Amino acid sequence: MSLHPTTLTTNDLQSSDTSLERYSRQMKFPGIGEPGQRKLLASRVTLCGCGALGTVLANLLVRAGVGFLRIVDRDFIELHNLQRQVLFDEQDVAENLPKAIAAARILRRVNSSVHIEPVVTDIDHTNILDLIADADLILDGTDNFEVRYLINDAAIKTGKPWVYGGCIGSHGQVMVILPGETPCLRCVIESAPPPGMAPTCETAGVLAPAVHIVASFQAAEALKILTGHLEAVNRELIYIDVWDNILRQFKVSRLKDKVDCPCCKHRQFDWLEGKMGSHTTALCGRNAVQVAHRSATRLDFAELAQRLRGLGEVTYNQFLLKFQVDGYEFTVFPDGRAIIKGTSDVERARTLYAKYIGH
């Protein structure tokens, strides 16, 4: 499953620098100290998604000295990523590199003592348990609720902590899920916005400072968890908006006992068992992929069309909505199902769907 790029040219530092000296400033912080640093060095993390949040998370964790970081991402680097995705540059775009590979390449130069495993794949119910099996912590750098509920299922089932982060426009949220101790994602966000009902980064934009703040909060929580300081973990929902000057904490910890959660209370793992989520198949011979999103709510075409105008050509009637952008043609149906022409790549189609239609 993993892809290991050619090892970079070694330098004097790479093979020998396993001392604690590089972490001296971090160890001076009383919450970490040498015992905390040694725990970090022995820790294993799976990062799901390596885009805006994910690059910041990977950067901070590798510099902090986690022992092992698995970076999982299905996407490749595009020019419009560079505004906020800190590990990538123009050369990566020119080389059409997958994000996980490019991230691993630069981070190995930053800290060669960290074992970094890039994995270029789409996370789904068939592979997630393998991807997290040896991890102490799961970090969310994804962009949609389908995979977040899947991560949540897998984390609750295996008892592994994970840190949710989401960011769009100028605002974002962070929440730590400690299975058995805090509410899970489904306790707090009971269902995902139906396709077309919520903005995406492509329709609403996203500010890099908001991304960095959200990911930095996530990374701070990761350091607490990995060094064993669960007493310091933030168990509420952090909400920030860098444009509206908001930094707030909403109390959610008591929801654990209040909500009759199908996941953490009744241990129904609908996403992990493949009962929920999109089912995507290439349409043979048509250079098209069908994304069959299972949504209980019908799409509001007027709303969707309004969001998509300005990005491409949109027309709709009561039966379907057509949208053309960058050489792709979307045909979207009221139940959320879409046929995307212009690609036969299932992963690409899922990315396009998440970008333009929603989650």
Added chain:
Amino acid sequence: MPIAVQIPSPLRQHTQGRDLVHGQGRTVGEVLHDVIRQFPELGQRLFDNGQVRRFVNIYLNDEDIRYLNNLDTPVQEGDQISIIPAVAGGKT
């Protein structure tokens, strides 16, 4: 007694761009319905068959109304209601 309701940026297209609106009422539900009376397009964004949509969370001050008394939670002068929708983005 007008109660302030904070509107998140994705919903401001339905409140003439305003980030803070006010509604009258004795409970969270009454205040929200008074706001919806002023800005009808908010209605279907916040409610589905009379219930708060499951991807939208309503907070009275800093408390999730689900562990207060939901929409029947009484409000007092100086309270603020916040509407916090789920945030999806992060990768692309």
